Amino acid sequence: MNIRQNIRQKRRQLPLAERINAQHAIYQRIIQHQGIKLAKNIAIFLSFDGEVETKPIIEYLWQQNKSVYLPVIHPFVSTHLLFLKYTPQTSLIKNKFNILQPALNVLNVLPYQKLDIIFTPLVAFDERGYRMGMGGGFYDRMLANYQNQQILPIGLAFACQKVSHIDNQPWDIKLPEIIYA
Numbered sequence: 001m002n003i004r005q006n007i008r009q010k011r012r013q014l015p016l017a018e019r020i021n022a023q024h025a026i027y028q029r030i031i032q033h034q035g036i037k038l039a040k041n042i043a044i045f046l047s048f049d050g051e052v053e054t055k056p057i058i059e060y061l062w063q064q065n066k067s068v069y070l071p072v073i074h075p076f077v078s079t080h081l082l083f084l085k086y087t088p089q090t091s092l093i094k095n096k097f098n099i100l101q102p103a104l105n106v107l108n109v110l111p112y113q114k115l116d117i118i119f120t121p122l123v124a125f126d127e128r129g130y131r132m133g134m135g136g137g138f139y140d141r142m143l144a145n146y147q148n149q150q151i152l153p154i155g156l157a158f159a160c161q162k163v164s165h166i167d168n169q170p171w172d173i174k175l176p177e178i179i180y181a
Contacts, residue, residue, distance in 0.1 A: 003163065004132060007124040010160045012050035022158050023053055025181035030057055033179075035152050039116035043069040043083050046092075048099045051121055052156045058086070069110055071138070072101045081138050083115060084108040097134075112142055113149045120155045120175060129174040130166040131155055143173040154179055 014022075030036055042061055047054045061068050069083035073095050084090075084102040092100040102108065112118070120139050122131040133139055143153050155178035162180065166172075 004123050004135065007132075007161050007163070008049060011123075011158055014050065014158060014160060019158070022181040023056075026052055026156065026179055027056055027060070029179050029181075031060065035154075036061075036117060037064075039066065039152075041067045041069065041110060041115045042117045042119070043071065043112070043115045044119040045071060045121045046100045048097075048121075052158065054119070054156070057119070062088070067110075069115065070102055072104060073138075075104060079137065079141065081112070081142055083110050083112055085110065113151070115151055118143070118146075118151055118153045120153050122155045122157055122161065122175075122178070124161050124163045124166060125155055125157055125175070125178050125180075126163055126166045128166075129155075129176060129178060130168040130172055131175055131178070132166050137171070140171055140173045144171070146173070152176065156180070 036042070044054050044058060044061070045051075058068055068086045070086045071081040072084050074080040074082050084105065085108040086102055090102045093103050095101050120131065122133055124132040146153055153173070153175050155175045157178060157180040159180055
């Protein structure tokens with residue numbers, strides 16, 4: 001079994017009490033995070049396949065009057081993401097990976113360069129901040145020049161997703177911060 005399959009299985013099999021405790025610790029770090037307090041436009045993902053549950057984070061961001069954006073696979077460039085505004089009224093559809101995303105409406109698109117924070121999904125990560133995603137390279141392509149855009153990418157994970165070393169490639173983007181418990 002490869003590392004991606006192994007970590008996804010560990011994440012899915014995390015005992016409920018452990019999952020709840022870890023998510024609570026992660027939520028507390030988000031609430032106390034200075035960068036999040038100052039941010040206006042925040043991208044986040046809808047949880048899938050045992051990931052940290054993001055619905056409570058989204059609810060908190062809405063309560064703090066933050067604009068929340070979800071990733072959508074670009075309709076013409078299928079290797080890229082668009083970010084669409086997400087509100088409680090937004091209708092969701094399943095994409096080609098069976099992940100919920102907003103129905104495409106160009107009026108709700110925000111160029112990713114205007115995001116302050118991008119919560120980034122990951123399968124595994126190491127101490128250096130390298131992440132392993134699902135293998136599509138969507139976030140690595142988008143974040144290639146994030147330092148020039150004043151964007152703060154933040155990974156969200158459970159401690160069981162931490163590995164000793166990710167064999168990173170030159171195009172892999174190192175995250176400056178990963179919130180995990």
